[in-house]
Amino acid sequence: MAVARPVLKITGLHKRYDQLEVIGNLSLEVRKGEVLVVIGPSGCGKSTLLRCINGLETIQGGDIELNGQSIIVGHTRWNLVRQQIGMVFQSYDLFPHMTVLENILLGPMKAQGRERAEATKEAEAFLDRVGLLDRKDSFPRQLSGGQKQRVAIVRALCMNPEIMLFDEVTASLDPEMVREVLDVILGLAEQGMTMLIVTHEMAFARAVADKIVFMDQGSIVESAPPDIFFQNPVSDRARKFLNIFQFEGVKKEERHND
Amino acid sequence: MFLGIETEFIAKALPLYGQAAWRTVWVAACGVALSLIIGLFCSLARYYRIPGLKSLAAAYIELARNTPLMIHLFFLYYGLPRVGLTLDGITCGVIGLAFLGGGYMAEAFRAGLEAVSRAQIESGLSLGLSRRQMVRYVILPQALAVAVPAVAANTIFLMKETSVFSIVAVADLVYVFRDLIKEGHSNENLFLLTIFYLVIILPVSILFNRWERRLRRDGIGH
Numbered sequence: 001m002a003v004a005r006p007v008l009k010i011t012g013l014h015k016r017y018d019q020l021e022v023i024g025n026l027s028l029e030v031r032k033g034e035v036l037v038v039i040g041p042s043g044c045g046k047s048t049l050l051r052c053i054n055g056l057e058t059i060q061g062g063d064i065e066l067n068g069q070s071i072i073v074g075h076t077r078w079n080l081v082r083q084q085i086g087m088v089f090q091s092y093d094l095f096p097h098m099t100v101l102e103n104i105l106l107g108p109m110k111a112q113g114r115e116r117a118e119a120t121k122e123a124e125a126f127l128d129r130v131g132l133l134d135r136k137d138s139f140p141r142q143l144s145g146g147q148k149q150r151v152a153i154v155r156a157l158c159m160n161p162e163i164m165l166f167d168e169v170t171a172s173l174d175p176e177m178v179r180e181v182l183d184v185i186l187g188l189a190e191q192g193m194t195m196l197i198v199t200h201e202m203a204f205a206r207a208v209a210d211k212i213v214f215m216d217q218g219s220i221v222e223s224a225p226p227d228i229f230f231q232n233p234v235s236d237r238a239r240k241f242l243n244i245f246q247f248e249g250v251k252k253e254e255r256h257n258d
Numbered sequence: 259m260f261l262g263i264e265t266e267f268i269a270k271a272l273p274l275y276g277q278a279a280w281r282t283v284w285v286a287a288c289g290v291a292l293s294l295i296i297g298l299f300c301s302l303a304r305y306y307r308i309p310g311l312k313s314l315a316a317a318y319i320e321l322a323r324n325t326p327l328m329i330h331l332f333f334l335y336y337g338l339p340r341v342g343l344t345l346d347g348i349t350c351g352v353i354g355l356a357f358l359g360g361g362y363m364a365e366a367f368r369a370g371l372e373a374v375s376r377a378q379i380e381s382g383l384s385l386g387l388s389r390r391q392m393v394r395y396v397i398l399p400q401a402l403a404v405a406v407p408a409v410a411a412n413t414i415f416l417m418k419e420t421s422v423f424s425i426v427a428v429a430d431l432v433y434v435f436r437d438l439i440k441e442g443h444s445n446e447n448l449f450l451l452t453i454f455y456l457v458i459i460l461p462v463s464i465l466f467n468r469w470e471r472r473l474r475r476d477g478i479g480h
C-alpha cells in the first residue's frame with residue numbers, strides 16, 4: 001500500500017516566549033487524510049504548536065512544510081498560507097457584526113476572490129450538513145455555543161483547506177453541546193479530511209484519531225495509534241496523564257482494600 | 259406680547275436667525291466630516307504604529323486637544339495672511355473645527371480600535387485575509403461601533419464650539435445675536451439664540467442616541 005504524502009511536516013520546531021522555551025525540538029508529520037490528535041497536560045504547548053503552524057506565532061528554529069513547501073524559509077505570504085489551513089479556536093470567534101452566512105463567505109469571497117453564487121452554494125451545503133441551514137441569516141449572538149462552534153467549523157471548511165486545525169473546540173461548551181460539535185468532526189474524518197486536533201475529550205480522541213501524539217513540556221513524549229496508546233501507554237508521564245481521566249471504580253476498590 | 263416676549267420682534271428676527279442657523283449647520287457638518295476623516299487616519303497611523311506618521315499623529319492630537327479653538331481660528335484668519343494665504347471666515351471655521359475635532363475623533367477611534375479583541379483579529383487572519391481586508395471587514399466595523407458614543411459626544415461638542423466663529427466674521431448664530439442685541443430686545447434675542455441652538459443640536463443628539471441603542475441591542479459596541 002502506498003503511503004500518502006505528508007500535508008504537514010514539522011521538523012525540529014523551537015518556540016520561545018522571551019526566555020521561556022515552550023516548544024523544544026518538536027517534529028511531526030500529518031499525511032493526507034490522516035487525523036492526528038494531540039493530547040497533553042495544560043500548558044504543555046499544544047495551542048502554541050497550532051498557532052505556529054498558521055503563523056500566529058513566530059518560531060525560533062526548525063521548519064514547517066505545507067505540501068512539501070517550507071512556509072518558514074524565504075519570504076512567506078502568510079495570508080496565502082493561511083487560506084490553505086483551516087483553524088478553529090476554542091472560543092469560536094465569529095464576527096459579531098455579520099450574519100452566519102456573511103461570516104462564512106468572508107474568507108472565500110474576499111481572501112480567495114470567489115464568486116458569491118458559487119461560494120454561497122458551497123456554504124449552504126456545509127451548513128446543511130451541520131444542521132444549521134435555517135440559521136444562515138442569524139447573527140452569532142442568536143446562536144448557542146454549540147451552534148456557533150459548528151458555524152466556525154463551516155467557516156474554516158469553506159476555504160477548502162489542505163488541513164484543519166482544531167484547538168480544544170469543545171472546551172468552552174456546555175456538556176450537552178459537546179456531542180453535536182464532535183459529531184461534525186467525526187463526519188469530517190470519515191470523509192478523509194486531514195486534521196490536527198487538540199482535545200481533552202479522551203473518548204473522542206480515541207474514536208477519531210489515526211494517531212495520538214502525547215505532548216509534555218513542549219515536546220512529544222510518545223505517539224502511537226489510539227488503541228495502543230490508551231491501553232498501553234509506554235511512558236510514565238502518559239500513564240499519569242491518562243489516570244487523571246479515570247474515576248470509575250475508585251470507591252469499590254477502596255472498599256475492597258479495607 | 260407673550261410671557262413678556264415681544265412676538266413682533268421675534269417674527270422679524272426669525273429669518274435672520276434661521277439663515278445663521280443654516281450656515282452654522284453647514285460649517286459644523288463640513289468640520290465634523292473632515293474631523294472624522296482626520297481622526298480615522300490618525301488613529302490608524304497610531305494603531306498600526308506606522309513609523310513617522312505615528313509620532314506626527316500623536317503630536318497633532320495633543321496640540322489639537324490642548325489648545326482652544328479660538329487660537330486655531332486666530333492663527334488661520336490673522337496669521338496665515340502674513341505668509342500670503344488669505345482665507346475667508348467660513349473656510350477658517352471649517353478648517354479650525356476640523357483641526358480641533360480631528361484630535362478628539364482620533365481618540366474616540368483609538369478607543370474603538372483597542373476594543374477589537376486579539377481573538378477577533380486572529381480569527382480574521384486565520385481566514386487568510388490581507389491586512390487591508392482585515393481593517394475593512396473585521397477591525398473597522400467593530401471599532402466604529404464601539405466608538406459611536408464618543409463620536410456622538412464629540413460631534414455635539416464641535417457643534418457647540420461653532421459659537422466662537424463670530425470672531426472670524428462668520429455670520430453664525432452668535433454673530434447675529436451680537437448684531438441684533440445692540441438695538442435692545444435682549445430677552446427676545448437670548449430666547450431665539452437658545453431655541454436655534456437646540457433646534458440644530460437636539461436632533462443630532464437624538465439620532466445618535468437611537469443609533470447607540472440599536473448597537474447595544476445588537477450586542478455590538480459598548
Ligand SMILES: Nc1ncnc2c1ncn2[C@@H]1O[C@H](COP(=O)(O)OP(=O)(O)OP(=O)(O)O)[C@@H](O)[C@H]1O
Nearest residue numbers: 017020022040041042043044045046047048049168
Ligand atoms: N503570549 C505568551 N507569552 C508568554 N508565554 C506564553 C504565551 N502564550 C503561552 N505562553 C506559555 O506557553 C506555554 C504553553 O502554552 P499553550 O497555550 O500552548 O499550552 P496548552 O498546551 O495549549 O495548554 P491548555 O491545555 O491549557 O490550553 C504555557 O506555559 C504558557 O504559559
Ligand SMILES: [Mg+2]
Nearest residue numbers: 046047048168
Ligand atoms: Mg491551549
